[in-house]
Amino acid sequence: MLSWLPEDVSTFGPGIDQMFYLIYYITAATFVVVMALLVAFLIMYRHQEGRRATYTHGNSTLEIIWTIIPALILVMLGFMSKGKWDAIKKNAPPADVQVRVTGKQFNWEVMYPGPDGKFETADDVQFDNDVHVPVNKVVRVLLRSKDVIHSFFVPALRLKQDALPGREIVVWFEVTKPGTYEIPCAELCGFGHSGMKGSLIVHDAAGYEAWMKEKWPAAGGTAAVDRSEPKRG
Amino acid sequence: MSETAAVASTAHAAHEHHEELSFLRHYVFSTDHKMIGRQFLFMGLSFMILGGLLALLVRWELAWPETAVPFMHWVPEPTMYDGVIPPDTYNAFFTMHATIMIFFVVMPILVGAFGNFLIPLMIGTRDMAFPLLNMLSFWIALVAGFIMLAGFFVPGGHAAAGWTSYAPLSANPQYTGVYWGQNLWCISILVLGVSSLMGSINYITTIINMRAPGMQFFRLPLTIWALFIVAILLLLALPVLSAALGLLLLDRMAGTSFFLPAGGGEPLLWQHLFWFFGHPEVYILILPAMGIASDILSVFARKPIFGYRAMAFSMIAIAFLSWIVWGHHMFQSGMNPTLGTSFMISTMVIAVPSAIKTFNWLGTLWGGNIRFTTPMLNALAFVSMFVIGGLSGIYMASTPVDIFIHDTYFIVAHIHYVVFGGSVFGIFAAIYYWFPKMFGRMMNETLGKIHFWGTLIFFNGTFFPMHILGVGGHMRRIYNPKQYAFLHDLQPINVFITICAIGLGISQIPFVINFFYTLFAGPIAEQNPWHANTLEWVAPTPTPHGNFPEQPIVYRGPYEYSSPEVKEDWLPQNRKLEGALRAH
Numbered sequence: 001m002l003s004w005l006p007e008d009v010s011t012f013g014p015g016i017d018q019m020f021y022l023i024y025y026i027t028a029a030t031f032v033v034v035m036a037l038l039v040a041f042l043i044m045y046r047h048q049e050g051r052r053a054t055y056t057h058g059n060s061t062l063e064i065i066w067t068i069i070p071a072l073i074l075v076m077l078g079f080m081s082k083g084k085w086d087a088i089k090k091n092a093p094p095a096d097v098q099v100r101v102t103g104k105q106f107n108w109e110v111m112y113p114g115p116d117g118k119f120e121t122a123d124d125v126q127f128d129n130d131v132h133v134p135v136n137k138v139v140r141v142l143l144r145s146k147d148v149i150h151s152f153f154v155p156a157l158r159l160k161q162d163a164l165p166g167r168e169i170v171v172w173f174e175v176t177k178p179g180t181y182e183i184p185c186a187e188l189c190g191f192g193h194s195g196m197k198g199s200l201i202v203h204d205a206a207g208y209e210a211w212m213k214e215k216w217p218a219a220g221g222t223a224a225v226d227r228s229e230p231k232r233g
Numbered sequence: 234m235s236e237t238a239a240v241a242s243t244a245h246a247a248h249e250h251h252e253e254l255s256f257l258r259h260y261v262f263s264t265d266h267k268m269i270g271r272q273f274l275f276m277g278l279s280f281m282i283l284g285g286l287l288a289l290l291v292r293w294e295l296a297w298p299e300t301a302v303p304f305m306h307w308v309p310e311p312t313m314y315d316g317v318i319p320p321d322t323y324n325a326f327f328t329m330h331a332t333i334m335i336f337f338v339v340m341p342i343l344v345g346a347f348g349n350f351l352i353p354l355m356i357g358t359r360d361m362a363f364p365l366l367n368m369l370s371f372w373i374a375l376v377a378g379f380i381m382l383a384g385f386f387v388p389g390g391h392a393a394a395g396w397t398s399y400a401p402l403s404a405n406p407q408y409t410g411v412y413w414g415q416n417l418w419c420i421s422i423l424v425l426g427v428s429s430l431m432g433s434i435n436y437i438t439t440i441i442n443m444r445a446p447g448m449q450f451f452r453l454p455l456t457i458w459a460l461f462i463v464a465i466l467l468l469l470a471l472p473v474l475s476a477a478l479g480l481l482l483l484d485r486m487a488g489t490s491f492f493l494p495a496g497g498g499e500p501l502l503w504q505h506l507f508w509f510f511g512h513p514e515v516y517i518l519i520l521p522a523m524g525i526a527s528d529i530l531s532v533f534a535r536k537p538i539f540g541y542r543a544m545a546f547s548m549i550a551i552a553f554l555s556w557i558v559w560g561h562h563m564f565q566s567g568m569n570p571t572l573g574t575s576f577m578i579s580t581m582v583i584a585v586p587s588a589i590k591t592f593n594w595l596g597t598l599w600g601g602n603i604r605f606t607t608p609m610l611n612a613l614a615f616v617s618m619f620v621i622g623g624l625s626g627i628y629m630a631s632t633p634v635d636i637f638i639h640d641t642y643f644i645v646a647h648i649h650y651v652v653f654g655g656s657v658f659g660i661f662a663a664i665y666y667w668f669p670k671m672f673g674r675m676m677n678e679t680l681g682k683i684h685f686w687g688t689l690i691f692f693n694g695t696f697f698p699m700h701i702l703g704v705g706g707h708m709r710r711i712y713n714p715k716q717y718a719f720l721h722d723l724q725p726i727n728v729f730i731t732i733c734a735i736g737l738g739i740s741q742i743p744f745v746i747n748f749f750y751t752l753f754a755g756p757i758a759e760q761n762p763w764h765a766n767t768l769e770w771v772a773p774t775p776t777p778h779g780n781f782p783e784q785p786i787v788y789r790g791p792y793e794y795s796s797p798e799v800k801e802d803w804l805p806q807n808r809k810l811e812g813a814l815r816a817h
Contacts, residue, residue: 001701001704002704004701004704004705006706006719015633016633016634019634020628023627027624027627030620030624031620031621031624034591034620035620038617041595041598041601042598042603042613045599045603046605047602047605048602051602052795053535053601053602053802054536054599054600054795055794055797056536056539057537057541058543058596062596063543063592066588067585071582074582075578075581077581077627077630078630078631081577081632081634082574082577085570085577085633089573090571105408149402151565151640156719158636160565160636160640164494164501164566165401165495165500166498166499167494181719182717182718182719184711186639187399187640188324188395188399189402190324190408190409191319191324191410193324193711193712195712195713197716197717
């Protein structure tokens with residue numbers, strides 16, 4: 001079933017997929033065992049004239065066993081999840097590229113700080129729906145919304161984060177393969193929700209340089225790489 | 234306490250004159266819990282038809298986007314355009330499908346109909362503690378239903394912000410173009426909340442104060458345990474929803490900004506309030522079905538329930554934990570990620586009592602003498618489908634996996650395995666099982682089995698592939714999946730799902746025929762057709778106003794099947810054995 005997962009091209013994506021597979025194996029095995037027992041019991045203990053059901057009210061040892069085993073497995077899954085979650089959502093690495101994405105009914109406004117690395121200056125450039133990033137670089141996205149809640153979803157990166165009006169939420173990613181990937185909105189945002197689609201265009205190093213030169217001809221490109229802390233707005 | 238006693242005795246006095254009731258007082262404005270239960274059942278089943286048709290319209294759009302729906306050309310513009318569903322109507326359709334199924338089908342049937350019908354009968358008393366409040370609870374629910382239906386006919390269309398109605402989308406009409414539709418949605422659920430509060434106060438009071446002599450708490454059938462816990466959840470959760478709805482209405486109609494950031498409001502506040510109600514709500518929908526399935530499994534396995542106390546305590550644990558897991562709906566909402574970890578841990582923990590229940594159901598079947606009647610088949614389907622719904626919940630509980638599957642069809646699959654696979658199979662099991670007591674006639678087993686197998690097969694055909702859609706990244710609530718290249722290969726699955734959904738709808742026809750045919754012409758049921766132990770089967774059929782000709786006295790728990798103390802394989806709770814009064 002998991003062969004239906006989309007292509008996975010982010011650095012943290014494989015960690016998420018591993019967790020997905022682990023839970024898949026555990027739940028599939030549990031399901032098979034429970035269903036096998038159920039079907040076996042239904043066949044073995046189907047009604048027969050003259051037979052009497054076993055009169056028992058339970059078995060404490062058994063009940064303790066089947067309480068503790070699931071509890072241990074679930075706690076283990078919890079701790080494994082915590083590590084991956086913290087790495088993705090809490091401990092972001094320093095950013096190479098910074099871009100501000102603002103959701104509005106019904107598109108994504110993509111703002112680059114330009115060669116000076118700072119927003120709200122003259123060299124900022126805004127694009128509609130297209131996010132251009134270099135491959136193998138840490139990209140920091142400052143997510144905002146102008147109206148309702150949207151959700152920035154890049155299936156190929158295993159990345160999803162709601163964009164809330166009234167605050168800025170920082171997410172990061174690093175793509176491992178050049179290409180073009182779709183950015184649907186994953187949170188119902190009105191009648192145009194379905195068509196709210198952006199594109200993530202991942203360039204190789206040379207391609208990104210060329211794109212920068214084209215958009216900021218005066219600066220020669222490289223300066224748009226930015227290591228400053230994100231400003232809160 | 235003395236007030237309760239006074240009300241009970243007044244009710245008793247009223248019951249002694251039941252022969253004189255007019256048609257209106259008997260069938261319409263009845264204070265008899267059994268009639269009110271039947272009224273809730275008819276209300277819920279009627280709404281189920283509407284909710285089901287809305288689901289089929291949504292499915293048509295997803296399989297064959299922007300094409301005309303057959304037989305729907307009569308719907309006027311701007312709701313539909315010659316049978317084609319426009320995006321805003323589509324949003325209203327899935328919003329109303331969920332709203333109706335949750336608030337006007339599953340709650341009225343499991344809590345309203347079976348809660349009302351079963352509580353006094355199973356605990357061995359004459360009626361509810363507050364019969365008049367009980368009648369009001371039904372009529373207020375019906376008013377709420379009509380307010381909700383009115384929303385389909387107002388300009389701007391019905392509420393279209395999803396059943397979760399996330400602010401700010403729901404809080405400012407300019408974002409959706411929906412005006413009175415969303416207002417009526419809020420008002421209807423506020424009114425319904427009043428009805429549920431009346432019901433839950435009644436249930437709690439009745440179960441605490443009016444149990445038959447000898448009916449200790451640990452001799453209550455698990456159905457009653459479930460309904461008791463659900464009533465407490467309702468009592469504590471609904472006021473939170475009502476408060477949130479009040480704030481939302483003020484934002485919409487009075488210009489406040491509780492949820493609108495432009496005026497200093499906080500959109501996440503709505504989500505916290507909504508899910509603080511919303512997660513207990515999920516257990517309100519599933520716990521009664523768990524109780525019902527436990528009772529039915531025990532009856533038809535002819536075996537005591539395995540681990541009775543563990544079953545009761547695990548329901549209590551689920552109810553308690555349900556208050557501290559709401560944030561798992563909000564992992565990607567912008568809520569602090571550290572808080573996300575806390576909610577993940579509590580969510581992992583709540584899976585444990587669910588696992589205990591599943592293994593205890595298996596334990597109940599082990600060594601039984603199992604009869605595959607229609608109610609038993611539906612109860613077994615409940616167990617198997619609940620296993621899938623419970624296991625799929627673990628994926629969402631894991632925060633990193635949830636990053637990917639949140640707001641995809643994986644969630645849609647999960648909720649339907651819990652609420653359809655769980656609650657609705659529970660409803661069918663309960664209807665087939667208690668029909669002889671409710672209406673005095675036996676439903677047809679052949680039609681029942683056709684209905685069961687059709688429903689089980691098409692249910693899985695409809696909802697299992699939704700897991701695959703979710704794994705593929707298919708977003709929920711989108712109007713046209715063909716707009717996305719990465720969903721292209723998944724479209725045949727959407728078509729398959731829709732065909733199965735139509736099959737699922739058609740599979741309900743034998744049920745409708747069986748229900749109405751039996752109601753008027755089915756074979757007369759005996760008093761205790763399933764040879765069950767619980768007190769409702771001690772009451773005569775048809776059960777008169779006042780239920781029991783003489784007060785039953787309870788000597789034992791409800792699950793003494795195949796007991797060595799008697800020759801038969803059942804031993805009613807009220808049967809006095811010669812010699813020692815042995816209690817289990």
